[in-house]
Amino acid sequence: MGLIFKELKEQQTKGFLLKSVATITTNPMMKGMTFTRVATLVEKGPIPASTFEPPAGYQKVARAR
Numbered sequence: 894m895g896l897i898f899k900e901l902k903e904q905q906t907k908g909f910l911l912k913s914v915a916t917i918t919t920n921p922m923m924k925g926m927t928f929t930r931v932a933t934l935v936e937k938g939p940i941p942a943s944t945f946e947p948p949a950g951y952q953k954v955a956r957a958r
Contacts, residue, residue: 911935 897913911932917923947953 909935 897910909932912930914927914929916925916927918925
C-alpha cells in the first residue's frame with residue numbers, strides 16, 4: 894500500500910483509493926493469498942463526533958506495562 898500512496902503523491906493525484914488489491918509474497922504461511930478492499934459507499938460532509946464515542950458499557954482503563 895505504501896508504494897501506491899507514494900506513486901499517487903509523485904503524480905500529484907488528489908483523491909482516495911476506491912479499490913486496492915494486495916498479494917502476500919513474503920510470508921510462507923500466507924504466500925499467494927490476495928486481499929481486495931473495495932469502497933462501497935462514499936459520503937461527503939462532516940463526521941459527527943458521536944461516531945468516535947466508545948460503545949455503551951465500555952470504560953477507559955489504565956494500560957498495563
